[in-house]
Amino acid sequence: MAGSPPHRIDVLTLFPAIFDGFLSQSIIRRAIVKGLVAIERWDIRSWALGKHKPVDDRPFGGGPGMVLMAPPVVTAVEAVRAMAQPAGRLIALSPQGRRLDQPWVAQLAREPRLILLCGRYEGFDERIIEILQPELLSVGDFILSGGEVAAMVVLDSVVRLIPGVLGDAQSAVDESFGPDGGLEYPQYTRPRVYRGRAVPEVLLSGDHAAIARWRRAHRR
DSSP: OTTOOSEEEEEEESOGGGGHHHHTSHHHHHHHHTTSEEEEEEEGGGGOOSTTOOOEEOOTTOOSSOEEOHHHHHHHHHHHHTTSSSOOEEEEEEEEEEEOOHHHHHHHHTOSEEEEEEOBTTOBOHHHHHHHOOEEEESSSSOOSBHHHHHHHHHHHHHTTSTTSSSSHHHHHHSTTOTTOOOOOOOOOSOSEETTEEOOGGGGSOOHHHHHHHHHHTOO
16 A cells, blocks of 8 residues: 555554553654554454453363453454455464564564464463464563563564664664674763773774774673
8 A cells, every 4th residue: 555654563462552652652653653664453352242242261171261262363363464465474472482582573574564463361272373373472481461561572672673763773783682693782871980980991992993893892
C-alpha cells in the first residue's frame, strides 16, 4: 500500500493496554512518528465466541492453571495475517522457544512484517502450534506472567535496528553484541574528574586511531 511504513509489527495479546506506555515513549515512539514502523495491537478476545468470550479453559488430563484455547487464537492470527501483505513471520512468545540473541534480532529487523503472539496462563493448546507453525521465542530461562513483556523485549531490540531509527547509524554497530561479538567498551562523559576518578587520557587525546585501539582492548 502506498505510503505504508516499510516495517509492520502486529502484536496479538489478551492485554493490549499493557503496551500503551511502552509504545508512546522514547525510541519506539520516534520510529512510529517518523513512519519507519507501524505497530498494531490486537485483542485475541475479539475473536472468541459466546456471551462471555472465553479464551482459556482447564487442561484435559488435569493439572493446575488454565490453557489458551485453540479456536480464538488460531482465528485471530489468521484474521490478522490476512489484513496486510506479506502475511508476516509469526513468532510465538514461549518459554519452550529458542532463546533470543542479537544475530536473531538482526534477522528479524530485516523482515517487512512480524506477528508476535503473546502466551498467557499455562501456555498454548498444542493445536495452536500444530496449525499455525509459529517460531517459538524465549527471552530467557525464567517465568513471566505472559508473553507481553517478552514481546516488548523483541519490539525494542528489533525496532532500534531498523535503518533510520537511531540518530547515529553507527550506534547499532558499536553496541554490545554487535558484529564483532564483543560487549561494549567503557564510556565516559563530563565531568573529566569525579570523586578522584579521571577519564582515561587517551579518550581526550583526539587521536582517533589510538581511541579505537583502546576501545577494542577494553571491550568487556
